[in-house]
Amino acid sequence: MAGVDKDMLAQFLLRMGDNTLILGHRVSEWCGHSPVLEEDIALANTALDLLGQTQLWLGYAAEVMGDGKTADDLAFLRDAWDFRNLLLVELPNGDFGQTLMRQFLFDAFHSVLLGRLLQSSDQSVREIAEKASKEVAYHVERSADTVVGLGDGTEESHARMQAALDLLWPYVGEMFASDDIDRAMAAAGVAPDPAGLRDEYDALVGKVMAEATLSIPDSSFAHKGGRTGATHTEHLGHLLCHMQWLQRAYPGANW
Amino acid sequence: MKHEWPLWEIFIRGQHGMSHRHVGSLHAPDAEMAIKNARDVYTRRNEGVSIWVVEARHITATAPGEKGPMFEPSESKVYRHPTFFDIPDEVGHM
Amino acid sequence: MYAQMVKSTGEGVKDRDAMSPEEAAFQDKVDADIKIEPRDWMPEGYRKTLIRQIGQHAHSEIVGQLPEGNWITRAPTLERKMILLAKVQDEAGHGLYLYSAAETLGVTRDELTEALLSGKMKYSSIFNYPTLTWADIGAVGWLVDGAAIMNQVPLQRTSYGPYSRAMIRICKEESFHQRQGYDIMMKMAQGSEAQKKMAQDALNRFWYPSLMMFGPSDAESVHSAQSMAWKIKINTNDELRQKFVDQTVPQAEYLGLTVPDENLKWNEEKGGYDFSEPDWSEFFDVLKGNGPCNHDRLNDRVKAWEDGQWVRDGLLAHAEKKAARKVAAE
Numbered sequence: 001m002a003g004v005d006k007d008m009l010a011q012f013l014l015r016m017g018d019n020t021l022i023l024g025h026r027v028s029e030w031c032g033h034s035p036v037l038e039e040d041i042a043l044a045n046t047a048l049d050l051l052g053q054t055q056l057w058l059g060y061a062a063e064v065m066g067d068g069k070t071a072d073d074l075a076f077l078r079d080a081w082d083f084r085n086l087l088l089v090e091l092p093n094g095d096f097g098q099t100l101m102r103q104f105l106f107d108a109f110h111s112v113l114l115g116r117l118l119q120s121s122d123q124s125v126r127e128i129a130e131k132a133s134k135e136v137a138y139h140v141e142r143s144a145d146t147v148v149g150l151g152d153g154t155e156e157s158h159a160r161m162q163a164a165l166d167l168l169w170p171y172v173g174e175m176f177a178s179d180d181i182d183r184a185m186a187a188a189g190v191a192p193d194p195a196g197l198r199d200e201y202d203a204l205v206g207k208v209m210a211e212a213t214l215s216i217p218d219s220s221f222a223h224k225g226g227r228t229g230a231t232h233t234e235h236l237g238h239l240l241c242h243m244q245w246l247q248r249a250y251p252g253a254n255w
Numbered sequence: 256m257k258h259e260w261p262l263w264e265i266f267i268r269g270q271h272g273m274s275h276r277h278v279g280s281l282h283a284p285d286a287e288m289a290i291k292n293a294r295d296v297y298t299r300r301n302e303g304v305s306i307w308v309v310e311a312r313h314i315t316a317t318a319p320g321e322k323g324p325m326f327e328p329s330e331s332k333v334y335r336h337p338t339f340f341d342i343p344d345e346v347g348h349m
Numbered sequence: 350m351y352a353q354m355v356k357s358t359g360e361g362v363k364d365r366d367a368m369s370p371e372e373a374a375f376q377d378k379v380d381a382d383i384k385i386e387p388r389d390w391m392p393e394g395y396r397k398t399l400i401r402q403i404g405q406h407a408h409s410e411i412v413g414q415l416p417e418g419n420w421i422t423r424a425p426t427l428e429r430k431m432i433l434l435a436k437v438q439d440e441a442g443h444g445l446y447l448y449s450a451a452e453t454l455g456v457t458r459d460e461l462t463e464a465l466l467s468g469k470m471k472y473s474s475i476f477n478y479p480t481l482t483w484a485d486i487g488a489v490g491w492l493v494d495g496a497a498i499m500n501q502v503p504l505q506r507t508s509y510g511p512y513s514r515a516m517i518r519i520c521k522e523e524s525f526h527q528r529q530g531y532d533i534m535m536k537m538a539q540g541s542e543a544q545k546k547m548a549q550d551a552l553n554r555f556w557y558p559s560l561m562m563f564g565p566s567d568a569e570s571v572h573s574a575q576s577m578a579w580k581i582k583i584n585t586n587d588e589l590r591q592k593f594v595d596q597t598v599p600q601a602e603y604l605g606l607t608v609p610d611e612n613l614k615w616n617e618e619k620g621g622y623d624f625s626e627p628d629w630s631e632f633f634d635v636l637k638g639n640g641p642c643n644h645d646r647l648n649d650r651v652k653a654w655e656d657g658q659w660v661r662d663g664l665l666a667h668a669e670k671k672a673a674r675k676v677a678a679e
Contacts, residue, residue, distance in 0.1 A: 016561075022576075029421070031438065031441075032414035032415050033652070034657065036260070037282075037441050037442075038281055040414075040438070040441045041438055041441050041442055042292065047434060051431050052431065074428055076426070096657065096660045097660070138294075142291055145291070149664040153666040153667040154662050157666070186409045229574070253428055253543070253544055254536060255426055259458065259459045262449075279514075282458065284668035285672070299435075299442070
């Protein structure tokens with residue numbers, strides 16, 4: 001793993017950890033409000049997995065940064081412009097269908113990516129991926145089943161799922177828009193260049209959407225900026241207002 | 256439409272080598288989702304290595320009123336149990 | 350308690366002579382600690398009282414998700430967030446186990462849910478109080494779960510098999526809930542001035558509502574007498590309340606917090622604390638729907654249920670189509 005730029009590695013780790021942090025937070029918003037108890041419990045499990053992964057990714061990011069920060073510091077004390085998550089995961093939950101569509105579109109990417117990270121040249125990345133990939137294998141199975149069930153369900157559920165897919169599809173392209181950081185990670189064998197994962201992703205998503213009787217929009221337009229930090233949606237700031245409130249209001253307190 | 260998801264009975268093998276045991280019930284639209292729901296509801300604390308699900312309406316049970324004829328006749332067959340037989344200590348473990 | 354003021358037959362305990370042979374045999378089983386199982390004969394009053402009690406308990410679990418869920422998105426650390434989420438998730442699980450137990454008595458979960466949403470069935474008064482600060486999450490775990498455990502531990506021995514088994518599972522899972530609440534309180538009580546103030550304020554607001562959880566004195570209640578004869582209620586409300594106070598006061602002292610009761614005093618003679626009664630008129634107001642959060646809590650449940658209808662219908666429609674396709678293919 002010689003020759004990896006520390007700053008670039010840290011950026012890569014933030015991208016991983018911010019995705020799981022922000023999505024985990026979003027999913028946790030459902031707790032107590034789901035359509036049925038069984039789904040409430042399942043969604044909480046997904047959120048717990050993602051938050052657990054966050055501790056590992058951000059913990060390692062903090063270690064690489066080497067300035068004495070912790071995973072909690074990174075989660076609770078950075079402002080919006082420092083976050084490196086995909087725009088997709090910060091979007092509001094919408095209805096249950098939109099939440100599950102977002103979940104599946106991310107799970108599919110996450111599972112393909114983690115599969116590659118099992119071969120990372122970086123031992124810590126490999127270890128985190130090993131734990132996370134088992135959790136995510138279940139996430140993608142469950143979210144795919146739900147997308148198929150709702151897509152192929154009633155007229156109303158089909159219409160809602162198609163609307164969710166239409167809304168979220170423009171946020172998929174960002175997953176594969178690689179930059180210098182990705183190329184550096186690929187060169188060092190830390191992580192694959194995400195651009196190379198697109199075919200596998202499309203095959204998986206295509207299969208599930210066909211089963212769900214949903215049509216993937218015929219547009220390659222992609223909203224971008226989250227993973228590079230160039231921009232975010234307005235929604236992220238509001239999410240952070242909730243998430244960071246106590247740490248900001250009572251600086252340095254021990255909870 | 257308004258009808259409820261069917262009720263499923265959940266059986267979990269807690270450890271390798273043990274039998275599946277009834278742990279409770281839940282609702283699910285079909286068997287596949289029942290398995291997944293069972294995983295999420297009943298194995299949150301690492302309780303299982305295998306899950307069976309059976310739709311509740313498919314379970315056939317003995318009637319409580321038949322308890323006498325069903326189960327009491329076996330009470331008197333004490334010779335089926337090892338403790339019925341006295342083996343002298345000198346013989347050793349048997 | 351999670352099930353408060355559950356009405357039984359209202360007729361008090363029947364004399365042995367007035368019982369039918371079936372009733373007498375049933376009571377003998379209960380007296381001998383033999384569990385009653387779903388398909389066994391049971392008096393209609395027993396079945397109905399149990400549906401009310403287990404149903405109310407289940408409703409309390411899922412409405413109880415809301416005040417604590419209120420802080421999941423604002424928990425101060427990643428670890429606290431996960432612990433709180435896992436705890437509130439457990440409550441959904443406990444609701445599920447209890448609904449399942451009620452379903453063995455011939456009522457469906459949907460029927461129970463609709464009774465909750467229409468206001469026909471109640472949930473515990475405690476969940477109509479707001480969680481204003483992070484310390485409230487500590488206080489709810491410490492006091493509310495602490496009070497609930499007082500009742501739930503003896504209920505593991507209740508006469509109805511499915512209820513007893515649900516309570517055993519719940520008690521096993523709940524054991525971490527009160528501890529996590531107290532753990533939050535310890536951090537706050539040992540923290541900054543602002544945190545200490547927050548902790549004291551939470552205790553001030555949750556003390557009396559916690560005492561109300563046990564319900565008004567039922568020493569004279571015909572409902573309670575019948576429920577106790579049936580072993581679906583194990584202790585009187587006053588016994589449990591006393592036990593709770595005796596257990597909690599030293600815990601508050603350890604935290605350096607003051608229980609908001611000037612009359613609180615150790616009574617050597619009875620071996621327990623003397624303490625002030627909560628304001629029972631407030632309790633009845635809350636039960637009637639006039640608590641600070643009744644409206645919001647019920648609205649949240651109604652919204653989740655109504656917004657979820659298309660999801661439940663959609664997944665069921667798919668399952669039915671899939672089954673039909675499978676039959677057609679065979």
